[in-house]
Amino acid sequence: MTHEVRRIVPHATDGVADADTVTWTRAMLAAFLRPRVEPGDLARAAADLVGSRLRGVYETADPAPVATLRSWDSRMSVPGGEVTVDAVTAIGVRATHRRRGLLRAVLVDDLAEAARTGTPIAALTSTQGALYERFGFGLASWNRALRLDTRAAAFRVPEATGRLRTLEPATLASAAAPVQDRARRRHPGSMDRGEASWAALMTGVNLFGGLRPDPVRHAVLWSDATGRPGGYVVYRVAQDWAGGSGEIAVLDLQATTPESYRELWRHLASLDLVGAVTWGDASTDEPLPWLLTDPRAAAPGASREMLWLRILDVPGALGARRYPVTEQIVLAVDDPAGYAAGTWLLDTTDPVEPRIVTTTAEPDVALDAPALGSLYLGGVDPRVLARAGRLEERTPGAAGRLARLVAAPTVPWNGIRF
Ligand SMILES: CC(C)(COP(=O)(O)OP(=O)(O)OC[C@H]1O[C@@H](n2cnc3c(N)ncnc32)[C@H](O)[C@@H]1OP(=O)(O)O)[C@@H](O)C(=O)NCCC(=O)NCCS
Numbered sequence: 374m375t376h377e378v379r380r381i382v383p384h385a386t387d388g389v390a391d392a393d394t395v396t397w398t399r400a401m402l403a404a405f406l407r408p409r410v411e412p413g414d415l416a417r418a419a420a421d422l423v424g425s426r427l428r429g430v431y432e433t434a435d436p437a438p439v440a441t442l443r444s445w446d447s448r449m450s451v452p453g454g455e456v457t458v459d460a461v462t463a464i465g466v467r468a469t470h471r472r473r474g475l476l477r478a479v480l481v482d483d484l485a486e487a488a489r490t491g492t493p494i495a496a497l498t499s500t501q502g503a504l505y506e507r508f509g510f511g512l513a514s515w516n517r518a519l520r521l522d523t524r525a526a527a528f529r530v531p532e533a534t535g536r537l538r539t540l541e542p543a544t545l546a547s548a549a550a551p552v553q554d555r556a557r558r559r560h561p562g563s564m565d566r567g568e569a570s571w572a573a574l575m576t577g578v579n580l581f582g583g584l585r586p587d588p589v590r591h592a593v594l595w596s597d598a599t600g601r602p603g604g605y606v607v608y609r610v611a612q613d614w615a616g617g618s619g620e621i622a623v624l625d626l627q628a629t630t631p632e633s634y635r636e637l638w639r640h641l642a643s644l645d646l647v648g649a650v651t652w653g654d655a656s657t658d659e660p661l662p663w664l665l666t667d668p669r670a671a672a673p674g675a676s677r678e679m680l681w682l683r684i685l686d687v688p689g690a691l692g693a694r695r696y697p698v699t700e701q702i703v704l705a706v707d708d709p710a711g712y713a714a715g716t717w718l719l720d721t722t723d724p725v726e727p728r729i730v731t732t733t734a735e736p737d738v739a740l741d742a743p744a745l746g747s748l749y750l751g752g753v754d755p756r757v758l759a760r761a762g763r764l765e766e767r768t769p770g771a772a773g774r775l776a777r778l779v780a781a782p783t784v785p786w787n788g789i790r791f
Contacts, residue, residue: 404465
């Protein structure tokens with residue numbers, strides 16, 4: 374049977390997606406073992422895909438794809454700025470067609486287009502840890518679970534400040550999006566949220582969730598004394614209080630200042646009928662324990678992988694971020710796919726415009742494309758990669774120099790699953 378990678382540009386009429394997009398969506402959900410969705414609901418939900426690039430691998434006789442991939446341009450914060458990334462998701466292969474190279478076919482096609490159109494980085498999250506390194510992706514950020522015992526939580530600053538306002542589904546995006554846009558600049562790796570993602574955050578209706586509304590979601594916006602919004606939190610009732618004590622699960626919490634962060638947590642801790650607040654996608658360095666008289670009231674849980682990054686254009690990617698020290702370092706990058714391959718001088722003499730050019734100079738450090746993706750946001754120490762044999766120090770102390778160079782003001786964090 375012959376296979377062909379085809380691209381679909383989704384469109385919608387009166388909120389209903391076109392037939393190709395609906396067929397693609399059904400195939401994608403089946404690959405992820407999601408519940409079957411009633412056709413009318415599916416056609417309306419698939420309209421959210423407008424603006425994405427969809428790819429399918431088709432067997433010539435079958436209108437339904439045997440493999441799927443969705444991507445779109447997203448803005449991702451980096452130290453000192455932001456960069457456009459090719460956000461990749463929904464890679465699924467029909468259960469009867471696995472291990473025949475279809476994931477490879479669809480992903481290689483997407484990366485080639487991203488590179489051709491000048492997108493310097495591709496980003497994805499993965500269901501499995503051993504899948505994407507072979508395509509040049511490196512693990513670059515982690516999230517960590519956090520659990521607050523609200524009955525043990527006493528804040529070191531006892532008085533609440535500012536003002537809280539509840540948000541409704543209709544007002545969430547307009548009130549929260551500007552806040553998220555400012556808040557995400559504080560965390561390398563933090564990505565923007567599209568319109569459909571804002572709607573799903575509050576209603577719970579999304580393709581992966583079987584399109585069931587989740588009516589136990591709430592959102593609160595915090596503003597300072599001058600009325601300027603500084604942060605928001607969206608949460609759901611994970612366990613009703615009828616069992617004796619309720620539990621709240623945070624879905625998104627974004628704060629632009631220490632004060633807004635503290636007051637949002639104070640709000641969560643003060644909810645009547647609630648004994649615990651959990652957050653599965655907190656950053657690995659949440660300040661919450663430091664706000665409390667007893668830091669043990671906030672218990673960190675397991676961390677899990679979040680972003681995998683694939684550098685497609687070395688000058689474009691490394692030139693988009695800023696660096697905390699002046700340095701000139703030569704990196705030899707091994708990349709069988711070719712995108713990042715070469716010997717590169719990274720020269721940060723000009724703090725505003727780092728220079729990244731190919732060079733014939735001897736490398737200080739040799740590494741492969743996944744290792745470069747892992748280092749990019751400053752969340753992985755090159756010396757650790759050297760200890761793992763994943764990075765070779767060709768001049769003594771070069772891994773340490775590189776560590777100081779790629780260091781970021783905060784750990785990378787992206788709280789938005791995609
Ligand atoms: C994971 C999945 C997309 C793989 O698709 P596939 O078409 O079988 O993959 P391919 O045949 O193109 O394999 C490409 C490479 O990945 C390897 N690979 C595939 N699945 C793997 C797995 N689960 N673990 C480790 N390696 C895997 C293959 O051996 C192959 O290696 P090679 O080319 O270096 O020899 C498919 O099994 C699937 O749809 N799973 C359910 C949905 C899912 O988890 N999607 C991933 C979302 S991040």
